[in-house]
Structure formats: C-alpha cells, structure tokens
Amino acid sequence: MQLSSLQNGSDIRGVAMGPQANLTAKEVDTLSRAFALWLAERTQHSALRVAVGMDARLSGPALKEACITALADCGLFVLDCGMASTPAMFMTTVSDQTHCDGAVMLTASHLPSDRNGMKFFTCQGGLESGEITALLRLSEGDLPRGRAGQVQTFDFISIYAEGLRQKIQQETGQTQPLKGLKILVDAGNGAGGFYAEKVLQPLGADIQGSQFLEPDGHFPHHIPNPENAEAMQSLVDAVIRHNADFGLIFDTDVDRVGAVDKGGVVLNKNRLIAAISAVLLRETPGAAIVTDSITSTGLAEFIKAHGGIHRRFKRGYKNVINEAIRLNHAGQYTPLAIETSGHAALKENYFLDDGAYLATRLVIEVARLHQKGLCIADLLADLSEPAESCEFRLAIRTDAFRDFGQSLIQALFAYADTQPSFQLAPENHEGIRVQFSPEEGDGWFLLRLSLHEPLIAINIESERAGGVHIIAQQLMKFLSAYQGELELSPLASYLT
Template sequence: MNSIDWKKLQNGSDIRGVALEGVTDETVNLTPNVAKTLGNAFAQWLSQQAKKSTTELTIAIGRDSRLSGETLSQSVIEGIAIAGCQVYNFEIASTPAMFMSTVTSGFMCDGAIMLTASHLPFNRNGLKFFTPQGGLGKPDITNILSIAEAGNLKTSDTEGESSNHNFIAIYAAKLVETIRQGVNHPDNFEQPLTGLKIVVDAGNGAGGFYVDQVLKPLGADTTGSQFLDPDGMFPNHIPNPENKEAMASICQAVIEHQADFGIIFDTDVDRVAAVDHQGHELNRNRMIALISAIVLQEHPGSTIVTDSITSDGLTQFIEQNLGGKHHRFKRGYKNVINESIRLNNAGSESWLAIETSGHGAMKENYFLDDGAYLATKLLAELAKSKLQGKLLTDLISDLQEPVESEEFRLKIQVEDFKAYGNDVIAELETFARSQDDWQIVPNNYEGVRISCQSSTEDGWFLLRLSLHDPVIPLNIESNVNQGVSKIVQRLLAFFRDFEALDLSSLNCSD
C-alpha cells in the first residue's frame, strides 16, 4: 500500500484508476485493498461532515457493469463495514440513483458511492461519492485521499451489517410517475406512451432498466432496443453518447424499426443523447436547445447555463426565440452545475445547467446530472406533442445550426503544460486584437473566444486549456462552406511559433 500514489487516483471530483490487467503500460492501481481503504476513508470523512459516529452512518453502494465492479464493490463494503457503518448494497445501479438514495424516504442514506469510470475502457474503474447535499467536489476528494494515504483504518467493535436492496426499482418508479404527471393524458393517464415506439441503447452499461421498468409500464413499444444487458467488455460500442459509432448505432436502430424516438445512455446513466423519428441526432447543441425549450415553457425568462463550446446559434435561439438567457461558463459538468446554483443563490433564476457532453442537471431534480431524468422530460414532451398533433422537434425548428463544426486537440509537449498553454492563449488574445475582422467575445470564462466576421469565415473559435490533460482543445464553427479550413489556415501562421505544440490534428502542411 505504501507504493500507491494516492493523488494520481484523483480525477477532478471523481476517483479513477486502472482496475484490471490487459492494457499495455497500464499498471493496476485500483486494487481491492485500495478500494477497501477508500471505502473506510469515506466513512471517516462522512463521520466528520455529518457529525455522527461511524456506527450511526448508513452508506449505499452501487456499480455499473464493469468486470471489476463486483470485486471492488465487496472490498469497498468491507472497508465501510469494519468502521461500523450500515451498508445498503444496490449492486447494478446508475450514478443518479445513488444520489437519490440519500434523499428518498425509507432510505435517506448519509452517503452513497457509485463504482464507475463512465465510458472509459474495460480495465478502468472509479468511485463517485454523494451526500444529501449532492456530489462531492474536488476538495472533498482530495481530503478523502489524504485520509486513505494516512493508512489509519477506522474499526469498530461491532462490524456494520450489509443488506441488498433493489433501489433501482424505486428510482424507476419515480421516473414513471414523472412522465404520468407531466403528460396528464386525458384518456390514458397510466400509460401515456401507448402508441409510441421508443428504442433504447444502453451500451451494455447500467441503463437497461429503463426499458422494462420505465417505458413498458407506460405503454411504450420498445421493439428494437439494444445492448440492454450489462457487459463490462462493452462488446458492441463504447457506451458514450459523444462517440460517433455509438450514435450511428442508435440512429440506425431508430430508422430500421421505424421508431418515434431513440435514447442512448452512457455507462452509468448520468448522460444522454436522443434521436428523432427520422434518425437525426439530438445531441450537443440540439439536445441543449430541446431541453431549454421545455424548461423555458415551464419557467419563462430562466437562465440556461452551458459550457463554453456551445454555438452562437444556440445563444440566439435561447435568447431571441425562447426569451431566456444563455450563460456560457467553463467546461466541466460540476463547473456548469455549480454556476447555475450560484446564480440562483444570487437571485438570478436558473433552472437548467447542461454541458454539450450530455451532462444535464435541473433545479427541479436536485441539480443532479441525470441522463434518465432528462430522457424522462423529453418523453413527457414527446407524448404531449403527439396529443397536439405535433412533433417534439417542432420545438427546435428555429434553431440555427452552423454549416461546419470541428474540434481539434493540440497536444502540448512540455512538462509544465498548464503554464505553456496559458501563454499560448494569452498570445492568441494579443494576436486577435491585431486582426481587423476578428473580435474577442466578452464575458468568456475560459480560454479565448473569437468572433470571425469576414464573409469567408463567418463563425467563431474557442481556444482553451484542457481540464486535466496536456492538450489545448480548439473548437471552430462556421456558417459557410470551407469556413473552418479558412480559420485553421489563419491560425496555423500563429501556432507555428510555438514549437511545443503538436499541430498534426490540424492536418497542416508546409
């Protein structure tokens, strides 16, 4: 245990590590022993926060479909139980369900742990932690790792008991009721999705429950749903709504089965994307526009908080078409959620915080980034639209989308990549000021965003530093054909002065 670099296990507000052999140059550092220590460290941390002894605490644990999940879960349970805590084992569960166990009557757990590494490869795993106040933040994870590193396991004279519970059924029942209440069908209140064919792709993660426990009780035809069984090898595609292969798969399933709607979850169900009846993707800006339209019907004038890479067309749609306010903030779903909470606390009403990755959190749902809840809101609106003889996508018919959109990831090949990256961004800002047809966009919270106003470019770009990696992502959008390449060529003249930048992703040629 002394050889473990505990700090390397931190990934922002999560813990992530290598749990299985099988990938070259990836040494296992999330072992059963480490998991046991982390479970015990969380119990100690929670005891301090809740001002209760560990023997008074109840902690829930769940996992996604990863191969290492069951073994690591048992180790975490052991670490919690030796501290005297009561443990509720939910086995296969979703990340949002784990938070809900802390606020659901009959459970009201003091804390919860989800074992997941989202869409990362089969050999990875990790831990997410919750209290009734929400998901833990970066400083909390740092504190838990410090407790683990000290190696002082908390033990109790009486070991805590572990019991199994089917909490996902309770969580799913709440989603069912949300749709029933949301549609309020005049003729079929119990089964408002009757007559709708809805295809779900769970990517062999934890989201398969949504078909049998949410959609079928509501009367939906789920023929064509795919990859519902948990399989930690993820044999069909990466369980990630941002993955092109994954999106192509759900789009094809919708077309093949002539479905009214398609839903695709990531591994632990905290993210979602959708597909319309024509097989068109409803993700990224379209997903944000769609859920914003629903939110602004219910809460006119609300502020919608998004991450920094959303399009100008989305801003126009939210503000001019929907009458809301669009507040771009930093990348990172916790950043977006915390900013929305901050705005509410400051007296500026904000009912939605959502990233282009599919992480979406609503004020009405504890600001929990919950893919299943977002899907549920969309399905309620789908059923209401059908009653009115309309299409769900009519809500975003006025959304102006760019002709071209690309993201390039420029690797930084020096050790102190953050300082180097910030220098590049600062120099670009100076360079942009010298260009007559480029304007720096105000109120930008990360990197530098430039509006490109010439007729051959007609778009924008954002250069920012990655949250965790030695990379500078460059997002470019243009409203004209070849506009992105025009902006790229102009930027290359600037980037070539920085020798530590790998420009290969720009497909540049001298």
C-alpha cells in the same frame, strides 16, 4: 503509489485491470475507510448508513465487494445496491426509503473497459474536488477498522425507476401515457437498460427494437457514450429500422443521455440543449440556461428567441452546475445546467446530472407532442445550425502542460489585439473565444486547455462552407510558433 494520483477532479479514476492496475481492491479498501471517516467528521452521526452501487464494468463486483467490506468494518450500515446508475446512488441520500448519509458509485463513465473509479455523494450532491483532496489526506492517516457493521442487499434501481414513472404519469395525467409510442433504448451494455424495462414499458411504450440492454463490461457493440459517432449511428439505424417514434442512448453509468427523433434525426450537443431549453422556457420565460463553453452561436440566438438568457460558462459538469446554483442564489432563476456532452442537471431535480431524468423530461414532451401529430424535432425549427464545425485536439509535449497552456492562451490574447480580423467574444469564461466577420470566415474559434489531459482543444464553427478552413488558417499562423511544444499535425493535416 500516492493515492492522490488517482484524483480526477471530483472523481477517483484509475486502471482496474491488467499489469498497470492502480485501482485495485486494496486502494478501494483504503479510500472507502477514508470516506467513512470523512463522513463521520462531517455529519457527526454515530450510526452511518451508506449505499454502494456499480456499473457494468468487469472489475465492478470485486471493487464493490472491497468497498462494502471496508465500510462495514468501519461500523457502517451498508446497502448493497448492486447494478445501479450514478444518479440513483445520489438519490439514496434523499430518498425516504433509504435515508443514507452517503453513497459510493463504482464507475469510470465512458472510459475504456479496463478502467474504473469511485464517486462519492452526500445529500448535498457529489463531493467537490477540494473534498476529494481532503478525503485523500485522511487516507494517509489512521483509519477506522474492526467495528462490526451490517450489510443489506437493496434493489434501489427499481425504487428510482418508480419515481421516474410517477413523474411521467403526473405530468401527463395518464396512467399509460406512452401507449401507441415506440421508444427505443440503447444502453450500450452499460447500466441503463432498466430505463426501457422499468420505466418505458410499464407506461405502455413499445420498446421492441431496444438494443444492448444487458450489462456487459466488455462493451462488445460500441462505447456507451452519447458523444461517440459510432454509438449515435447505431441508435439512428435502430430508430429508422424499427420506425420508432423516439430513441434514447445512455452512457455507462446513466448520468448522460443523447436522443434520436423519428426518422433518425439526431438530438445531441446543441440540438439536445435547444430541445430541453425550449421546454423549460415555455414553462418559465425569462429563465437563464447555463451551458458549457463550446456551444454554437445559433444556440445562443435560439435561447434568446425563446425568451431565455444564455449563460455560456466553463466546461466540466461541476462548473456549469455550480454556476447555475450561483445564479439562482443571485436572484436569476436558472432551471438548467447542461453540457454538449449530454450532462444535464435540472434545478427541480437537486441539480443532479441525471441522464435518466433528462430522458424522462424529453419523453414527457414526446407524449405531449405526439397527441398533436408533432415530434421533438419540430421544436427546433428556428434553430440555426452552422454550415461547418470541427474540433482539433493538440497534444502538449511539455511536462508542465498547465503552465504552458495558460501562457499560450495569454499569448493568443495579445496576438488577437494585433489582428484586425480577430474579434474577442464578450463574456467568455474559458480559454479564448474569437469571432470572425463574414469576410474572414463567418464564425468563431474557441481555444482552451483540456480539463484533465495535456491537450489544447480547439473548436471552430462557420456559417458558410469553407469558413472553418479560413479561420483555421488564421489561427495556424499563431500556433506555428509553438510546433516544438504542441503536436500541430491534426490541424496541419486538415489544412493540407
């Protein structure tokens, strides 16, 4: 098997358990040695330090051991951080207490329990897609081995949590700023349980009612994913049942977060973006907020009304982060890059997509508003939300799915020029976004090629009941010519 088949953008992803396993201790050994070589060439350091952590997956301990053993055999000093979060592993490269040249996180985010993967970091952030490709090329050559390194067990998640506690204390000016607040955490049996016990509780919060804090790679209760409807409903029910002031839900490796406000008000997707945007734009009016491509018209209006500039960009957390960095370099202050999935990276935090840091920023605001008898949902009073929204994912049946997807999008651009009701959205950076007047559906659709899967993704929103159906009908007239190459049944079923 070619290791290059394991590349998933800027990550390594594979099946780690069962008869189809293609990411085993053997592959991790090779990739870890390649990372050691890549890091040595990049840093020119003779004595390298690397931290290694894992999420709650059942395959994690064996793969972590393979990674640590390989790195030590390359002569590195290795910190075994055990159960950790992806953002915490990056922080080992910038922390004064660890001074690591690099870090490795064993995780496959929200993917099924039989999957696993590897994320690689330096103090510059996660490796980019091109750097992963270079690392994979190195894995095909001679790799270092037979050098006696050292391994030290290191509880870095407690140091990371201490930094988050200090942030809350500094911003509120209190040692126990969460006293009198009931804040729940749903970790989904991933790696995020530490946030309740090591961040919230020491600051005075009542965390009774928090759920699924214990790591369990079977993920027995629900998928640890803030985008998953069942997972969000589980937290909504807990917040209502325990009359909590706020609730937080993390994905498996804690680089994403969703929230639920008092009374069970869901704060994810556009609402989550609006909430943190309101906080940041109060602090720095005139700033730009970078989001992914599927955000709503109402969110764009909300950001503008709060004195900000909305920059809608491509999906993919690396894409929005890099665009925010580019804007800052160009002179436009941009404090936030965020996706509707819950990936959020703040300039003040190394532009690291860090679910626990975003949660911390929200908790600070919860404490501030609580003193005034308000809650996060009050920040969203002027957020206009669509009457309807739907997403359709259409499988591509051809092997050359990227070529097909690009040709389909180009054909749709040409088709849109012939349709009076199709109004191309200005400054769209992914796929094709088309707007419709009140008479023709009062909304928009975005059609794009999935980042990693052979799928065409379609998002449709409308400001009125029945509007999505009207827009979908108009789009279906174009797509029906591709029924041989596209699985149209999800859209067809909706229209019948």
